[in-house]
Amino acid sequence: MPATDPVPARGPGPGAPVPSPGPTPGDDVIHDIGFRHYDGERLGRGWVARSLLVETVRGIFGLGRPARSKAMPWSLIGILLVPPLIMALSILLTGAEELPTSYTQYPNALSIVVSLFVAGAAPYCVSRDLRHGVMPLYLSRPMMRTDYVLAKFAGLALSVFGVLALAQTLLLVGALLAKLSVGPQVVGWLGGLLVSAVLAVLLSALTLVVAAFTPRRGLGVAAIITILVVLSGVAEMLTAVARDRGLTTAAQYLPALDPFNLVDGIAVRLLGADSARAHDVPPGILGGLTFVLVTAAVVAGCLGLLIRRYRKVGVV
Amino acid sequence: MNPVVMQLTLRGLLGRRRALLMLLLPVLLLLLAGLIRWASEADVFATVALTDDFALGTLLPLMCLLIGTGVIGSEIDDGSIVYLLAKPLPRRTILLSKLVVAWGAAFVFAVLPLVAAIEIAGDDGGRLGLAYGVAATLAAVAYTSIFVALSVVTRNAVIIGLLYALLWETVLGGYVPGISNVSVRQWALAAAEAILGDRAYVWSVLSAVGLTAALGLLAATTVASVVLAVRRLETLRLTTGD
Numbered sequence: 001m002p003a004t005d006p007v008p009a010r011g012p013g014p015g016a017p018v019p020s021p022g023p024t025p026g027d028d029v030i031h032d033i034g035f036r037h038y039d040g041e042r043l044g045r046g047w048v049a050r051s052l053l054v055e056t057v058r059g060i061f062g063l064g065r066p067a068r069s070k071a072m073p074w075s076l077i078g079i080l081l082v083p084p085l086i087m088a089l090s091i092l093l094t095g096a097e098e099l100p101t102s103y104t105q106y107p108n109a110l111s112i113v114v115s116l117f118v119a120g121a122a123p124y125c126v127s128r129d130l131r132h133g134v135m136p137l138y139l140s141r142p143m144m145r146t147d148y149v150l151a152k153f154a155g156l157a158l159s160v161f162g163v164l165a166l167a168q169t170l171l172l173v174g175a176l177l178a179k180l181s182v183g184p185q186v187v188g189w190l191g192g193l194l195v196s197a198v199l200a201v202l203l204s205a206l207t208l209v210v211a212a213f214t215p216r217r218g219l220g221v222a223a224i225i226t227i228l229v230v231l232s233g234v235a236e237m238l239t240a241v242a243r244d245r246g247l248t249t250a251a252q253y254l255p256a257l258d259p260f261n262l263v264d265g266i267a268v269r270l271l272g273a274d275s276a277r278a279h280d281v282p283p284g285i286l287g288g289l290t291f292v293l294v295t296a297a298v299v300a301g302c303l304g305l306l307i308r309r310y311r312k313v314g315v316v
Numbered sequence: 317m318n319p320v321v322m323q324l325t326l327r328g329l330l331g332r333r334r335a336l337l338m339l340l341l342p343v344l345l346l347l348l349a350g351l352i353r354w355a356s357e358a359d360v361f362a363t364v365a366l367t368d369d370f371a372l373g374t375l376l377p378l379m380c381l382l383i384g385t386g387v388i389g390s391e392i393d394d395g396s397i398v399y400l401l402a403k404p405l406p407r408r409t410i411l412l413s414k415l416v417v418a419w420g421a422a423f424v425f426a427v428l429p430l431v432a433a434i435e436i437a438g439d440d441g442g443r444l445g446l447a448y449g450v451a452a453t454l455a456a457v458a459y460t461s462i463f464v465a466l467s468v469v470t471r472n473a474v475i476i477g478l479l480y481a482l483l484w485e486t487v488l489g490g491y492v493p494g495i496s497n498v499s500v501r502q503w504a505l506a507a508a509e510a511i512l513g514d515r516a517y518v519w520s521v522l523s524a525v526g527l528t529a530a531l532g533l534l535a536a537t538t539v540a541s542v543v544l545a546v547r548r549l550e551t552l553r554l555t556t557g558d
Contacts, residue, residue, distance in 0.1 A: 068471075071472070072472050072475055076475075079483075112478075112482045112483050112486075112487060113483065116475055116478055116479065119475070119478075120472075120475055213333075214333060216390055216393065216394070217393065218385055218389050218390050218393050218467075218473070218474055219333065219334055219386075219390060221474045221475060222334075222337075222381060222382050222385060222474050223333075223337055225378075225474075225478055226337060226341070226378050226382065229374055229378065229482065230341065230344065230374070230375070230378070233369070233370045233374050233375075234344065234348065236369070236370075237348050237351075237352070237366065237369075237370055238348075238351070240355075240365075241351050241352060241354075241355035241356075242355075244355045244356060244362075245355050
C-alpha cells in the first residue's frame with residue numbers, strides 16, 4: 001500500500017498551490033530553498049550583522065545555552081569581581097584615602113584572568129564556524145565576509161569591555177560606599193573605562209586572529225593563552241636585560257611587547273595614571289602618542305589579517 | 317602499553333599546528349637564555365631568575381598543558397576517541413600509552429630545553445643544570461599527569477589547568493604562604509634545593525616544603541591523577557555541542 005501512496009505533503013504536490021520560487025528581481029540572494037515559502041519582510045545586511053553580534057555576545061556568556069557553557073565564563077567573571085569587594089572592605093576597615101589598586105591598574109593586576117576570559121571567548125566566536133564548515137551558510141545570506149569578521153570582533157570586544165567595566169563599576173561603588181571623595185573617584189573610573197575599552201579592542205583583535213587560524217577550540221584556547229603569557233614573560237625578561245645593559249630607551253619601549261603594558265603605557269602618558277607594573281614609560285607626549293599609534297596599528301593589522309583569512313573561507 | 321596507540325598519539329601530537337607552538341617555545345627560551353648571558357655575562361643569579369620566573373614557573377606548565385591536553389583532550393573534543401575506545405584494548409592500556417608519550421614529549425620539549433637554557437645562560441660547573449633538570453623532570457611528570465587527567469574529566473581542561481598553573485601557583489602563591497605548600501612547582505623545587513645543598517641558600521633556590529614531603533606529595537599526585545584518568549576514561553560519556 002505505501003508504494004501507491006502519493007508523496008506526502010512535504011513538497012509541492014500536484015494539487016498544492018505552486019509557490020513562487022526564485023529570488024525577487026534584483027535580489028540575487030538564496031533565501032527560498034524550496035521547503036517553505038516566506039513572504040515576510042527581508043531585514044537585510046545590517047540586520048544579519050546585528051543578529052550575529054548579539055548572538056556572539058550571548059554565546060560568550062553562555063546565555064541561552066546549557067549550564068555547561070555558562071560555567072567557565074561566569075566563574076572567571078566571578079574571580080574578576082572578587083578583588084573589588086575585598087578592596088572596598090579593606091578601605092572601609094583601614095580608613096585609607098584611596099583604592100589600593102587604581103581603576104587603570106585593575107585590568108593589569110588581574111591580567112591572567114582577563115587573558116583567560118578572552119582566550120576562552122575568542123575561539124568560541126570563530127573556531128566552531130570554521131571547524132564545522134558552516135561558513136557557506138552564513139555567506140549565502142545578504143552579508144559580506146567583512147561584516148562577519150567585524151560583527152564577531154565587535155561582539156568579542158563589547159563582551160570583554162562589559163566584563164572589565166563591570167569590575168571597574170564595582171570598584172567605584174565600593175570606593176563611594178567607603179566615602180572617598182566623589183569627584184576624583186568618578187574621574188578615575190572614567191579613565192578606567194577608557195583603559196578597559198582600549199584593552200578590550202586590542203585583546204579582541206589579537207586573539208581573534210589566533211583563533212581564526214586554530215579551528216580546534218582546545219588548541220585555540222591554549223595557543224592564545226600561551227602567546228599572551230609568553231609575550232608578557234618575554235617582555236619582562238627583555239626589559240630586565242635592557243636595563244642591565246643601560247639601554248634606557250629600549251627599557252622604556254620593550255615592555256610594550258605585552259599588550260597589557262602597552263595599554264598601561266597609554267594610561268600613564270595620556271591620563272597621568274600610575275603605572276601598574278612600575279615600568280619605565282617613554283617620556284612626554286611623544287611616548288604616549290607612539291603607544292597609541294602602535295595600538296592602532298596592531299588592531300588595524302589584526303583586522304586586516306582576519307579579513308584576509310576570511311577571504312577564502314567557505315570556498316571549497 | 318600498546319605501540320600502535322603510542323605511535324598514533326605521537327603523530328597526533330606532532331603532526332599539527334600544536335607542534336609549531338611546541339617547537340617555538342623552546343627556541344624562544346634558548347634565545348632568551350643567550351640574551352641573558354650577553355646581558356649578565358654568565359651570572360648564576362641571572363640564570364636562577366630566568367629559570368625560576370620564566371622557564372620553570374611559566375613555560376614548563378604551559379608546555380605540559382599543551383602536551384597533556386594534546387595527547388587526549390583534542391581527541392575527546394572532536395569525538396574521534398570513540399574509534400580508539402572501540403578497539404579491544406583495556407582503557408587502562410590506552411591511557412597509559414598516551415601518558416607515556418606525553419611524558420616523553422614533555423621531557424624532550426620542556427625539560428631538555430630548560431637544561432640547555434641554563435647551560436647557555438651561565439652555570440656553575442653544571443650544578444644548576446643538574447638540580448633544575450631533576451626538578452623540571454619531576455614537575456613535568458606531575459604536571460603532565462594532572463593535565464591528562466583534567467582533559468579526561470572536563471572539557472574545560474585547558475582553562476582549569478591554566479587557572480591552577482598560573483593563578484594558583486604563581487599569583488596566589490605570592491600572597492598566601494599556605495598555598496605554596498600545595499604547588500607542584502614548590503614540590504619540585506625541594507628536589508633542586510636538596511641537590512644544591514648549601515649553594516641553594518646562596519642562589520636562593522628555596523622551596524616551601526621539605527624534601528620527603530615534597531617527593532611523597534609528587535608521587536601521590538601523579539598516581540592519583542593516573543588512577544582518576546583511568547577510572548574516568550572507563551566510564552567516559554561523549555557530549556557533543558560547543
